[in-house]
Amino acid sequence: MTYPLSANTIEKALAAISFNDDGLVPAIAQQHDTGEVLMMAWMNREAVIETLNNGRVCYFSRSREKLWHKGESSGQVQTLKNFRIDCDGDTLLLLVDQEGVACHTGRRTCFYTEVTDEGLKEIAEVEKSPEELYGSSD
């Protein structure tokens, strides 16, 4: 896709999204070519607009209560490939090209803890140390 998308298209996307009482919608990030689910975070209207304008994924940080341009401090940006909305408009699926690692722990994916017959097991290695990624947190 070519960014920015038209104001008309962005308006249609916003109209199709059901934001919750806090004005947020969950967004799943999936690596576009491998299918790996990388993370889930939240977007508000402004984050959706920012993402569809720039083609770089922008979330809303609930802890910091502000827009979170993914990778702004770590460099681990997500380039948007596709933006999908689910059947009832209350969840987004973002197909992205993830630079480096998605997780603030330095792992490729946030979903690295697996429940197994023998209890919980870590299934992904730290690829970049948090120190390499940040002075502070992403």
Place this chain on the structure above:
Amino acid sequence: MTYPLSANTIEKALAAISFNDDGLVPAIAQQHDTGEVLMMAWMNREAVIETLNNGRVCYFSRSREKLWHKGESSGQVQTLKNFRIDCDGDTLLLLVDQEGVACHTGRRTCFYTEVTDEGLKEIAEVEKSPEELYGSSD
């Protein structure tokens, strides 16, 4: 995995999950072999226990305010292959084997609306009619 998992393992999984103020956690369902993201729904403690006991995915329906054994009315069950927890414990990723279709509209995935340069576009066909799936909704 062999179900039920041990009470000890289920206890460890529950302890690793941060349920929100409503006692819920979002759960992403992904087809285990193709990587397709099928849907996102919510679980409470009981749904997690039910899922890890039976190896069949059980959600909590926010609209009906009760456990929702996926496929109980439609037959489109999800067999659990892997159960993963994210880095801060507030999102689950379920690798499943989806029988038939995940979406109540009869599409394989709920994420069938794509934002494109030319506006919103449906990218998945209805494979089973809602009438074929239910008398009423799933």
